[in-house]
Amino acid sequence: MTHNIQFSPNTTSRPAFSRRQVMIGAVGLSFAFAFARHDLARATAVAAARTGKEMSPWVSIAPDGTITIMSPATEMGQGSLTSLPLIIAEELDADWSQVRVVPAPPVEAIYGNPGFGGMMYTAGSNAVTSYFKPLRIFGAQVRRVLLENAATKFGVPVDELTTEPSVAVHAKSGRRLAYAEIAAFATVPDKAPEIAPEQLKKPGAFRLIGKDVMRVELPMKVNGGAHYSIDQQVPGMLYGAVIRAPVEGSAPDRINDAKAKAVPGVIGIVKLPYGVGVLAETAWAAFAARQALEIGWTRQGQAWGFESEKGIEAFAAAARDPNAKATEWSKLGDARAEMPKAASAIEAEYRCDYAYHAQMEPLNATASVTDGAAEIWCGTQSQTMAVEAVAKALGIPREKVKLHDMLLGGGFGRRGHRDEEFIIDAVLLAKEAQRPVKVMWTREDDVHNGRQRPMSAHFLKAGFDASGKLTAWQHRVAGDRVTSYVDPVRFQKAGKDFILMLGTDLKGYDVPHQLIEQIYQDAGVRTSPLRGIGFTANKFATESFIDEIARKRDADPLKFRLDLMKNSPRAVKVVERVAEMAKWGKPRDGRGLGLAFIDYSGSQVAGIAEISLDRRSGEIRVHNFWCTIDCGIAVQPDNVVAQTESSIVYGLGMSLLERITIKDGAVEQSNFYDYRVPRMNDVPMMHVEVIATDNHPTGVGQMATPLVAPAIASAVAGLTGARLRHTPFTPDRVLKALG
Amino acid sequence: MATSFIVNGKPSSTDAPPATPLLWVLREGLKLTGTKFGCGTGLCGACMVHIDGKRAFSCQTQMSEVAGKSVTTIEGLSENSSHPVQKAWLAERVPQCGYCQSGQIMSAADLLKHNPKPTRDQIVEHMSANICRCGTYQRIVRAVERAAREA
Numbered sequence: 001m002t003h004n005i006q007f008s009p010n011t012t013s014r015p016a017f018s019r020r021q022v023m024i025g026a027v028g029l030s031f032a033f034a035f036a037r038h039d040l041a042r043a044t045a046v047a048a049a050r051t052g053k054e055m056s057p058w059v060s061i062a063p064d065g066t067i068t069i070m071s072p073a074t075e076m077g078q079g080s081l082t083s084l085p086l087i088i089a090e091e092l093d094a095d096w097s098q099v100r101v102v103p104a105p106p107v108e109a110i111y112g113n114p115g116f117g118g119m120m121y122t123a124g125s126n127a128v129t130s131y132f133k134p135l136r137i138f139g140a141q142v143r144r145v146l147l148e149n150a151a152t153k154f155g156v157p158v159d160e161l162t163t164e165p166s167v168a169v170h171a172k173s174g175r176r177l178a179y180a181e182i183a184a185f186a187t188v189p190d191k192a193p194e195i196a197p198e199q200l201k202k203p204g205a206f207r208l209i210g211k212d213v214m215r216v217e218l219p220m221k222v223n224g225g226a227h228y229s230i231d232q233q234v235p236g237m238l239y240g241a242v243i244r245a246p247v248e249g250s251a252p253d254r255i256n257d258a259k260a261k262a263v264p265g266v267i268g269i270v271k272l273p274y275g276v277g278v279l280a281e282t283a284w285a286a287f288a289a290r291q292a293l294e295i296g297w298t299r300q301g302q303a304w305g306f307e308s309e310k311g312i313e314a315f316a317a318a319a320r321d322p323n324a325k326a327t328e329w330s331k332l333g334d335a336r337a338e339m340p341k342a343a344s345a346i347e348a349e350y351r352c353d354y355a356y357h358a359q360m361e362p363l364n365a366t367a368s369v370t371d372g373a374a375e376i377w378c379g380t381q382s383q384t385m386a387v388e389a390v391a392k393a394l395g396i397p398r399e400k401v402k403l404h405d406m407l408l409g410g411g412f413g414r415r416g417h418r419d420e421e422f423i424i425d426a427v428l429l430a431k432e433a434q435r436p437v438k439v440m441w442t443r444e445d446d447v448h449n450g451r452q453r454p455m456s457a458h459f460l461k462a463g464f465d466a467s468g469k470l471t472a473w474q475h476r477v478a479g480d481r482v483t484s485y486v487d488p489v490r491f492q493k494a495g496k497d498f499i500l501m502l503g504t505d506l507k508g509y510d511v512p513h514q515l516i517e518q519i520y521q522d523a524g525v526r527t528s529p530l531r532g533i534g535f536t537a538n539k540f541a542t543e544s545f546i547d548e549i550a551r552k553r554d555a556d557p558l559k560f561r562l563d564l565m566k567n568s569p570r571a572v573k574v575v576e577r578v579a580e581m582a583k584w585g586k587p588r589d590g591r592g593l594g595l596a597f598i599d600y601s602g603s604q605v606a607g608i609a610e611i612s613l614d615r616r617s618g619e620i621r622v623h624n625f626w627c628t629i630d631c632g633i634a635v636q637p638d639n640v641v642a643q644t645e646s647s648i649v650y651g652l653g654m655s656l657l658e659r660i661t662i663k664d665g666a667v668e669q670s671n672f673y674d675y676r677v678p679r680m681n682d683v684p685m686m687h688v689e690v691i692a693t694d695n696h697p698t699g700v701g702q703m704a705t706p707l708v709a710p711a712i713a714s715a716v717a718g719l720t721g722a723r724l725r726h727t728p729f730t731p732d733r734v735l736k737a738l739g
Numbered sequence: 740m741a742t743s744f745i746v747n748g749k750p751s752s753t754d755a756p757p758a759t760p761l762l763w764v765l766r767e768g769l770k771l772t773g774t775k776f777g778c779g780t781g782l783c784g785a786c787m788v789h790i791d792g793k794r795a796f797s798c799q800t801q802m803s804e805v806a807g808k809s810v811t812t813i814e815g816l817s818e819n820s821s822h823p824v825q826k827a828w829l830a831e832r833v834p835q836c837g838y839c840q841s842g843q844i845m846s847a848a849d850l851l852k853h854n855p856k857p858t859r860d861q862i863v864e865h866m867s868a869n870i871c872r873c874g875t876y877q878r879i880v881r882a883v884e885r886a887a888r889e890a
C-alpha cells in the first residue's frame with residue numbers, strides 16, 4: 001500500500017490543465033471545470049483518487065456514496081489533510097464516513113491559500129484560519145445544488161428540504177434522496193449559487209466541527225503504510241547524494257573523487273554550482289562515495305569568517321547602541337518623545353542562539369527529467385514554490401513540471417523556502433543522469449546545510465510615569481535577516497522582515513507608547529522560519545521583560561499582567577484559567593512557577609512552568625507545564641491539544657537544549673549527539689485545556705512554543721532570583737546567572 | 740556473496756555487500772519502507788526493528804550480522820494493525836507527522852514483550868531511545884499503558 005495519494009493526471013505531452021480551465025476556476029467556483037483523468041492504480045484507501053460526478057473543483061460524488069474532497073494544504077503532522085476537507089463536509093452535510101480526501105493539484109487559481117496571496121503554501125499555522133470561510137461557502141454551494149436538484153425531482157419548493165448526513169430530506173412527504181442518487185441525475189449549473197454568510201450553519205448545528213474525528217492518514221501511520229517522499233521508488237532510478245558548500249554562495253574549486261569513484265556501484269560524480277553530487281546504483285554506495293569525496297571550496301559567500309560566539313556580542317552591542325541604524329518595525333503612540341519624560345525606567349537585554357529544525361525525515365526528493373519536462377516526488381510546504389523552483393532551474397514552463405506532493409516527515413518551516421534547494425538537488429542530478437534519481441541527505445547533511453532560526457540580541461527599555469504606570473516601551477532587535485533570504489519575492493512585497501520581527505508587539509497588554517525596531521545583521525548565515533518564527537525569540541524577550549519588571553517592583557507577575565490586559569477579555573480568561581490549573585500562589589517546596597502569555601496571530605495562549613534546579617550542575621528540570629489556548633472555534637479539539645503538547649515539547653528544546661554554533665561561517669554540529677532534541681525523559685507532564693469560543697478559528701500548530709522559554713525563565717527567577725537572559729539555558733549559563 | 744535471513748517470517752536473501760546496514764536492504768531492496776532512516780547513527784530509533792525477538796537499530800546492524808537471523812519490521816508486526824500497541828496508538832491518537840512512529844511502535848512492542856506491565860518510569864527509560872520531533876511523548880506513554888492494560 002502506498003500513500004501516493006496525489007492527483008495524477010494521466011498525461012504525457014499536454015499539460016494537466018488548460019489555461020482556459022484555470023481562468024474559469026479563477027472567477028470562483030466553476031462547475032464547468034474539468035479535471036484530466038487520474039491514475040486509479042495509485043489511489044489508496046484513505047485517499048482514493050477522485051471518482052464520480054464532479055460537483056465542483058472541490059467535491060465529487062460517486063454512485064456508491066463516496067464523496068471525494070480536495071485538500072489544498074500539505075500534511076506534515078498538523079492535521080490539515082483532515083481539518084480542511086472536514087470544513088467542506090460540514091457545510092455540505094456530508095456523511096464523513098464516506099468522505100475520501102485527495103490532495104489538490106497545484107492550481108493556485110482554485111486551491112491557493114488566501115492567507116498567502118493565493119500561493120499554495122502551508123505555513124504560519126494559518127491553513128484553517130485562511131481557508132475556513134471559503135471552504136464553508138464551497139461546501140454550502142454544493143449542498144444547495146444537490147437540494148435544488150432534489151426539489152425539482154420531488155416537485156416541491158427547495159426551502160422545504162433539509163439535509164441529514166449525505167441525504168436530502170423532504171419532511172412533509174417523508175421522502176428522502178441520498179446525495180449519491182441526486183448526483184446521478186443532477187444538473188450542475190454554470191454559475192455557483194450565491195451563499196450569504198447567514199445561510200451557513202450556526203456553530204450549534206455543527207455535526208463535525210468541534211467533534212473529534214480520526215485523522216484520515218493516521219491508520220497508515222501505525223503500520224508502515226504511510227508513504228513519504230523518501231519512500232518513493234521509480235523504475236530505473238538511481239540514488240544520489242550531495243555535498244553542499246559549507247557557506248552559502250561558495251562553490252567547489254577542487255574535487256578529488258578518486259576514492260569516491262572506486263566505491264562499487266558508483267556511476268558518476270557531478271559538479272554542481274553549489275556542491276558536488278554522487279550518482280550510484282544503491283543508496284549505500286551513494287552515501288559511501290559521498291563520504292569519500294574530498295572537496296575544497298571557494299571563499300565566496302558572506303559568512304566565511306563568521307563566528308557566532310563573537311557575533312552575538314556584536315549583535316548585542318548593535319541592539320544596545322542608540323545610534324545604530326535601525327529600521328522601524330512598528331510603533332504605537334510616541335515612545336521616542338515619551339521615554340525621556342518617564343519618571344523611572346528599566347532596561348534589559350536578552351539573547352537567542354541559532355537553532356535547527358530537526359524534522360525527522362532528512363530532506364530528500366526524487367526527480368525524473370526528460371525532454372523539457374520534469375516529474376518530482378517531494379515533501380514540500382508549498383506546491384507553488386516546488387513547481388516554480390523546478391521550472392526555473394530547468395528553464396521550462398511550470399506546466400511541464402508534474403508534482404507529486406507527499407506526506408512530510410515534519411516540516412517546521414524548513415520546507416517552504418522559495419528555492420526548494422533539496423528538490424533542485426534531485427532535479428539537477430536527474431537531468432545529468434537522464435534517469436530518475438532519488439537524492440537523500442544524510443542527517444549530517446541536514447544539519448550542516450541547515451537553515452537556522454536566526455540568532456538575535458534584544459535590547460528593551462520600559463518607562464513609567466510618576467504613579468508607576470508602564471507608559472513607554474522600546475524594543476530593538478539585532479538579528480540576521482530571514483525573510484529576504486527565505487523568500488525574496490515576499491520580502492519585496494512586504495518590505496519588512498516579518499519572520500524575524502513577528503511577536504515583538506505587546507498584543508493583549510495596554511502600553512500606550514511603543515517603538516519596535518530592527519537592526520539588520522548580515523552574517524550571511526542561512527536562516528529560516530522555524531516553528532514559532534520570530535515569536536520564540538521575541539516573546540522570550542518581551543515576556544521575560546514584563547516578568548522582570550513585575551518582580552523588580554515586587555508585584556505578582558500574574559497580577560501585574562492581568563492589570564495590563566484589562567481590555568483584552570480573551571487574554572484575561574486564558575491567563576486566569578491557567579493560573580487556576582497550576583494553583584498559582586500555592587507555595588511548593590524547592591520548585592518555582594513561571595508564567596507567560598501570548599496573543600499569537602489571534603490565538604490566546606498562556607503557560608505555566610513548574611521547575612526545579614540543581615544548583616551544583618546548573619540543570620533545570622521542568623516537572624509540569626500547564627497551558628490554555630483559545631483559538632476560537634476548535635475544528636478538531638483533540639488535535640488542538642495534540643498540537644499544543646507538540647509545541648510545548650518543541651519549545652522545551654529551544655529553551656534548554658538546542659543550539660547551533662557557527663565557526664568560520666559553517667555549522668559546527670552534525671547529528672543528534674551534538675544537537676540534542678527533547679527525548680521522553682526530558683519532557684514534563686503537560687496539562688492542556690482548550691477554551692473554545694465562537695470566534696473565527698486561529699492557528700494551533702506552534703502557538704505554545706514561544707511560551708516555554710519565558711515561563712521557565714520566570715520560574716527560575718521566582719525560585720532563585722537569578723534572571724536567565726540567553727536561550728538555550730544550558731547548565732553553564734544557568735550557573736553563571738546564579739553567580 | 741549473498742546473505743540469507745528471514746524477514747517477517749519469510750526467507751529472504753540479498754547480494755548487498757556484507758557491510759551494508761540492514762536498514763537500506765529493507766527499505767530499498769525489499770521495499771519495506773515502514774522502517775525509516777532518521778540519523779544513521781543509532782540515536783533516533785526511526786529505524787527500529789526486531790532481530791530474533793529483540794529491538795535493534797537497523798541502521799547500526801550490518802548484513803553480515805543478520806545472516807541466518809529473523810527480522811521483524813513494522814509491516815510484519817501484525818496483520819491489519821491488530822497488535823495491541825498499534826491499536827493503542829490509534830486509540831490515543833499518537834502520530835502527528837508519523838515518521839518516527841514505526842520505530843516507536845517497534846520499541847514499545849519490544850518493551851511489552853519482555854515486561855508486560857511496565858511502570859511509568861520503565862516506559863520512559865525504554866522509550867527514550869526513540870526521538871519524536873513532533874513531541875508525541877505524552878501520548879506514547881498513555882498508549883503503552885493502554886496496550887499493557889488491554890493486551
